[in-house]
Amino acid sequence: MSGIEVRNLTKRYGPVTAVDDLSFTVRPGAITAFLGPNGAGKTTTMRMMIDHVAPTSGSVTIGGRRYRDILRPTTVVGAVFDAASFHPFHSARDHLGIYAAMGGYPSGRVDELLELLGLAEAAGRRTGGFSTGMRQRLNLATALLGDPRVLLLDEPSNGLDPEGMAWLRSFLRDLADAGRTILISSHVLSEVQQVADDVVVIREGRLLAAGSLRDLSSTSQAVLVRTPDATELGQILAPAAYLVEANGPQELRVRGLDPSRIADLAAARGLRIHGLTAEHPSLEQLFLDLTGERTRP
Amino acid sequence: MKPLIHAEFRRLLATRMWLATLFVAALLGGGLIGLLAIVGPENFQPPMPGLHTEAGVRAVLGFLGFTAFIPAAIGTLAVTSEYRYRTVNFTFLFAPNRWRVLAAKLITYGLAGMVYGLVLSGTSALALFGAAAARGVNLGLPAGTIVELLARLAVAMVAYTVLGVGIGALIRHQVAALCVVIGYLYGGELLLLTIPGVRSLYPWLPGGATAALTDFTAVADALAQQLSSDPVRLVSPLAGALILFGYTVLASTVALLKPMRRDVV
Ligand SMILES: Nc1ncnc2c1ncn2[C@@H]1O[C@H](COP(=O)(O)OP(=O)(O)OP(=O)(O)O)[C@@H](O)[C@H]1O
Ligand SMILES: [Mg+2]
Numbered sequence: 001m002s003g004i005e006v007r008n009l010t011k012r013y014g015p016v017t018a019v020d021d022l023s024f025t026v027r028p029g030a031i032t033a034f035l036g037p038n039g040a041g042k043t044t045t046m047r048m049m050i051d052h053v054a055p056t057s058g059s060v061t062i063g064g065r066r067y068r069d070i071l072r073p074t075t076v077v078g079a080v081f082d083a084a085s086f087h088p089f090h091s092a093r094d095h096l097g098i099y100a101a102m103g104g105y106p107s108g109r110v111d112e113l114l115e116l117l118g119l120a121e122a123a124g125r126r127t128g129g130f131s132t133g134m135r136q137r138l139n140l141a142t143a144l145l146g147d148p149r150v151l152l153l154d155e156p157s158n159g160l161d162p163e164g165m166a167w168l169r170s171f172l173r174d175l176a177d178a179g180r181t182i183l184i185s186s187h188v189l190s191e192v193q194q195v196a197d198d199v200v201v202i203r204e205g206r207l208l209a210a211g212s213l214r215d216l217s218s219t220s221q222a223v224l225v226r227t228p229d230a231t232e233l234g235q236i237l238a239p240a241a242y243l244v245e246a247n248g249p250q251e252l253r254v255r256g257l258d259p260s261r262i263a264d265l266a267a268a269r270g271l272r273i274h275g276l277t278a279e280h281p282s283l284e285q286l287f288l289d290l291t292g293e294r295t296r297p
Numbered sequence: 298m299k300p301l302i303h304a305e306f307r308r309l310l311a312t313r314m315w316l317a318t319l320f321v322a323a324l325l326g327g328g329l330i331g332l333l334a335i336v337g338p339e340n341f342q343p344p345m346p347g348l349h350t351e352a353g354v355r356a357v358l359g360f361l362g363f364t365a366f367i368p369a370a371i372g373t374l375a376v377t378s379e380y381r382y383r384t385v386n387f388t389f390l391f392a393p394n395r396w397r398v399l400a401a402k403l404i405t406y407g408l409a410g411m412v413y414g415l416v417l418s419g420t421s422a423l424a425l426f427g428a429a430a431a432r433g434v435n436l437g438l439p440a441g442t443i444v445e446l447l448a449r450l451a452v453a454m455v456a457y458t459v460l461g462v463g464i465g466a467l468i469r470h471q472v473a474a475l476c477v478v479i480g481y482l483y484g485g486e487l488l489l490l491t492i493p494g495v496r497s498l499y500p501w502l503p504g505g506a507t508a509a510l511t512d513f514t515a516v517a518d519a520l521a522q523q524l525s526s527d528p529v530r531l532v533s534p535l536a537g538a539l540i541l542f543g544y545t546v547l548a549s550t551v552a553l554l555k556p557m558r559r560d561v562v
Contacts, residue, residue, distance in 0.1 A: 043562075051393050052386070052561040068393040077390075085386040087311070087378065094311040102304035102391040142387055 088128025326420030359513030372461025410458025414451030463548025509537025
């Protein structure tokens with residue numbers, strides 16, 4: 001099995017704690033979205049997975065081993081970095097050829113990947129003149145040279161157009177369905193929402209939520225309550241609910257209480273309710289709720 | 298190790314820089330030495346003994362020692378360009394035991410430095426013998442000795458290439474590393490000669506060791522004369538070779554160990 005296990009991982013840069021006692025697992029056969037706002041510590045965490053960054057404490061293992069202890073590591077892990085990593089004077093074929101040689105893969109693999117990623121026509125051109133989409137494809141091609149069982153992608157959607165994004169989604173879906181472990185970081189939620197099975201959400205280096213996307217979505221379902229007695233009702237509901245917030249002068253958004261319970265609590269105090277609507281949040285909303293500061297009225 | 302060396306050679310040959318560098322070597326060897334030999338050291342400013350003397354031949358060939366910054370810069374680029382263009386991301390992904398990457402670079406660029414040195418020495422020999430024949434001068438040193446001196450220069454070029462790799466691994470920032478390498482080898486070391494106290498260190502510095510290895514004392518002597526001070530005494534050629542070797546060992550050690558602990562971000 002080639003899951004990823006992150007255990008009590010911490011990384012400090014001087015006074016800045018980029019990753020703070022982080023633990024989670026990533027399972028094979030699924031696409032896991034690694035979410036967090038800018039500066040949350042996603043890149044740092046992913047770089048610790050492949051030994052690019054040394055943890056201050058804690059550990060990461062892939063299939064039970066530290067990255068540097070894996071024999072022929074690129075047959076196990078592929079990584080797509082958050083920036084283009086090519087010599088601008090090298091052609092795509094040169095670049096892949098160099099890393100195929102380094103990994104000990106046959107040169108036929110280079111042509112296969114150029115074909116697979118739609119780079120065959122641009123193969124002889126210098127990467128310095130590549131568009132963002134082509135760079136992302138070449139990044140992905142390099143990561144796939146060893147046909148790895150685990151794929152780490154740091155913000156792969158940056159600069160991809162909708163068509164490129166749709167292609168990437170179905171590509172990753174196929175890989176996950178074939179039993180591979182896919183971890184994809186993003187702060188643009190609408191993109192991973194359609195493809196992720198699981199999510200790991202972090203902020204300021206700490207874990208906020210982890211689990212299947214479906215479970216997380218249902219726990220964060222909210223109820224919109226229309227009432228002329230908003231202030232009083234808010235005070236009554238607040239101790240029992242997970243979150244109560246004003247949504248306009250005559251409306252409350254309530255989490256952690258179902259509609260019948262809200263109606264009962266209101267009736268017991270003789271407060272009026274004019275409407276109760278279940279709100280299905282988008283992942284975007286869930287993400288904002290999780291990462292934003294929690295407020296109680 | 299073999300795949301890593303293979304990959305380094307592919308990286309080296311992927312752009313035309315290797316061709317340009319060998320062209321420069323031929324230009325310096327054939328062009329510079331040819332020019333100096335045709336003009337003749339007796340017409341230099343200040344004048345030096347002619348090509349028919351031993352000192353004259355040594356003076357002409359000794360100028361090649363000042364071109365060592367070129368192979369050193371090539372060695373430096375081998376490491377710094379990986380950081381500059383972030384290919385180090387993939388390189389250390391494919392080879393998480395980073396010292397092996399640097400070992401492959403040291404071997405690859407050691408060999409590349411040797412090719413550079415051979416082209417430089419070979420074209421120099423052709424130019425020197427050619428110019429002497431054209432001017433009808435009998436060279437002040439036997440041909441065998443000249444070939445040996447040129448072979449020593451080629452060895453020095455290998456050492457400087459390896460030295461460059463070490464400095465690249467130490468400094469990483471491309472422009473900064475190149476400034477240090479070129480600035481030091483091209484001018485900085487000679488400036489040291491003008492400082493009275495530091496002057497005595499010169500024989501132990503890479504430039505002094507190279508001068509000893511190639512029996513080239515003209516610069517040290519000329520500077521001593523200008524400053525009307527005692528000439529700097531160089532070590533023996535063998536000691537010079539050993540000192541230079543010591544520097545390459547130091548540079549290699551730095552290259553192997555330095556990237557181990559640093560984060561790649
Ligand atoms: N090399 C470094 N030196 C100092 N601080 C760093 C370094 N790398 C990251 N940090 C800090 O660590 C924190 C986490 O950064 P990181 O790049 O991991 O976040 P991220 O989640 O990837 O953000 P983004 O979405 O912007 O890519 C930030 O506060 C950042 O400033
Ligand atoms: Mg990032």
